[in-house]
Structure formats: structure tokens, C-alpha cells
Amino acid sequence: ALLAGCGKSTGPGANTTATTPVDNLTALKDAVQKFNTTEGHYPKTLDELAPKYIDKIPDAPGGYKYAYNSATGEVKVSR
Numbered sequence: 001a002l003l004a005g006c007g008k009s010t011g012p013g014a015n016t017t018a019t020t021p022v023d024n025l026t027a028l029k030d031a032v033q034k035f036n037t038t039e040g041h042y043p044k045t046l047d048e049l050a051p052k053y054i055d056k057i058p059d060a061p062g063g064y065k066y067a068y069n070s071a072t073g074e075v076k077v078s079r
Contacts, residue, residue, distance in 0.1 A: 024058035025077060028066065032073045042073040 028046065031054040035043050043049055046068050050056050060066050060077055067078040 021061040021077070024060075025066075025075065027054060027058065028075045032068075032075055036073055042070050044070050046075070 028049070031049045032042060032046075034053050035049055038053075046057050046066060057066075064077045064079055067076050068074070
């Protein structure tokens with residue numbers, strides 16, 4: 001059986017708001033890559049991403065923070 005229509009919607013009207021910590025981290029990583037592709041370098045801080053590449057910087061999961069390396073574009077969650 002085909003499972004057409006299952007999974008995330010990516011068409012017009014798709015909800016692009018990240019809702020889980022994993023979604024938030026993925027959205028940040030994607031925004032960093034889009035910034036790099038457009039600007040030719042990684043942002044110095046994550047704050048440079050909003051609002052052009054992401055609506056706003058999402059909150060990190062409780063008790064954690066985002067660790068960002070501007071030399072490599074790596075974003076991860078740390079304590």
C-alpha cells in the first residue's frame with residue numbers, strides 16, 4: 001500500500017514553525033547554511049540569522065543553550 005500524504009508537508013501552506021528541540025536545532029542549522037550560501041560566510045552570531053533566515057532564534061531546551069562555532073557553522077546544544 002502506498003502511504004501518500006504521510007509525513008511532513010512541504011507544500012504551500014505547510015507549517016514551518018519548529019515545535020520540538022530537534023526541530024529548533026534543525027531550523028537553526030538550516031538557517032546557518034542558508035546564510036552561508038547567500039552571504040558567502042557563516043554568521044558571527046546566531047542573532048544575525050533573524051529575521052531574514054529564521055523568524056526568531058528559538059529557545060534552547062530547558063537547562064541548555066546553543067553552542068555555535070562561527071568558523072565552521074556548527075550549531076549544537078550544550079549545558
